[in-house]
Amino acid sequence: MLFYFARRILAAIGVLLLISLFTYAIFFLLSPDPAVQICGKTCTPERIDQIRSQLGLDLPFWQQYWQFLSGIFTGRTYGEGAAAIQCAAPCLGFSFQTNEPVTDMITTRMPVSITVAVGAAVLWMLAGIGGGLLSAVKQGTGWDRGVMMTALAGISLPNYFVALLLQYVLVVQLRWLPFPQSVQFAEDPLLWFQSYLMPWLVLAFGYAAMYSRIVRTNVIDTLGQNFMRTARAKGLDAPLVLRRHALRPSLTPVVTLFGMDFAGLLGGALITETVFGLNGVGKLTADSIAKNDQPVIMGVTLLAAGLVVIANMLVDVAYTYLDPRVRVKSA
């Protein structure tokens, strides 16, 4: 078992290294020269050369990649002397547009993205699993059709549309909610909750729609299994049969999906954060793409990839506990 975990962790590190290499290569090869951008309008070729050497952009690709990589673990210094810029470990690069280390830019925005992701995840798991179960157990009834119609809407409507619609109805027309503001929980818990409620709902709607469909299919599939007949033949009552025998086989596959989706959201909900003006990692991504701030784009790309790889690993580990068949094979 320990061997299995060690192997999984090593594999994850390998994947992360590859991702960082590819990301770096793409930015190295494709993007316009950052030195030109930094230099601005009153620029001389000498000045550009100076910036290039300061940033290490005059070095060959492998050396640049190595500097970037070692910066993550040991930190790095851009330039020399009085003009030197310190970037402490873990250094994901330095944004010369905002004059901030990328790591700092991400960490200050991370709490917002975490809040968005956790709140949305709670809602969508409740709604998705609940809806899917209801739909499966009441298969073919009005309940089933109602849930599945709603799910269809959730899957088909783009979330920027749902976001704007919700904002228009709840804030502008009905005035049930104030316009979302960026407040800390400690400052004004109610306003904090009201501000996050719409982003949560918008994100949860889309995911819950997908999850309820998957849960429904899984539950219907499980209900048709022979072991369900065995459970009833033992004389167990119907709710117990459902709870004990149908739920676990139906929900275990959902864990995989949840790990990926949740990790993806932690890496920033680009559209939702932008629509609601939330200053999270998603908004940071959108802004830095708009401004072509390459070190930041690369930083958030690596973060998102890293989160997915880590989540994937955690899901695999969780699976060995959830599914006895996997557990014994891997041992």
Place this chain on the structure above:
Amino acid sequence: MSITSPRTISIPVPGATLLEVEHLTVTFPTSAGPVEVVQDASFRVEAGDTLGIVGESGSGKSMTSLAIMGLLPRGGTATGSIRLNGHELLARSDREMRRVRGDKVAMVFQDPLSSLNPYYTVGRQIEEAYRAHNGGSRKNARNVTIEALERVRIADASRRVDHYPHQFSGGMRQRIMIAMALCLEPDLLIADEPTTALDVTVQAQILELLAELQRETGTGMIFITHDLAVVSQVADDVLVMKDGRQVERGTAEQIFSRPQAQYTRALLAALPRIDDPFDRLKGTS
């Protein structure tokens, strides 16, 4: 059957009528109108005896047994009369039937791997059956379970009780299903093709085990199969079914030596015979 069971064990009187099925008809609605998958079946099982129900796939054998359990698939309805120890089962609510299932009538199914939940240990699945009817502590249920596993000759039962279904062989899984069915000392055991998924050697072991347990407990048994050779080994009485209708009913001796119905004769003629090397398959319809 288990010593730690707190229940008083009522030894059934041999030869007394345990199950009486009269004019059983099972109907399913289809888009082309209702279809009767079992038509007017009548038979009885005496305590301690075995009734073999024989027929091809789709002859209504399994539906008959599910009707007795009150476990017909969605949409299925049963009419007629099913009396267990003189009590009518068809009139009962699902809640009342729950007390019958497992406790009075237990079932062993064809495919033991898919009939066991892969997510739980076999011990837990047997305990669950026991506790659904007898309550009591998990510890007691676990002891009953280990005893039941020992009875069906699972070696090292106190350790194996914590293993998962996929860690057992096919024959052992069927033993586990039998242990599950018998831990509650049912009056009637319905075995629906219990040996079909097993190879011949294991099949013989399972049949022997069932016969032995039946002798010890006096449980009545319905043995459903398409295999005439198996029926000849286990059954006291035989019911032959085809297309939902009962074709012939009689003692095993009558059916095998003096079959009356054309269909039964055709079925028997289809059996390969070791003493007739030039035998050819004859039509069965």
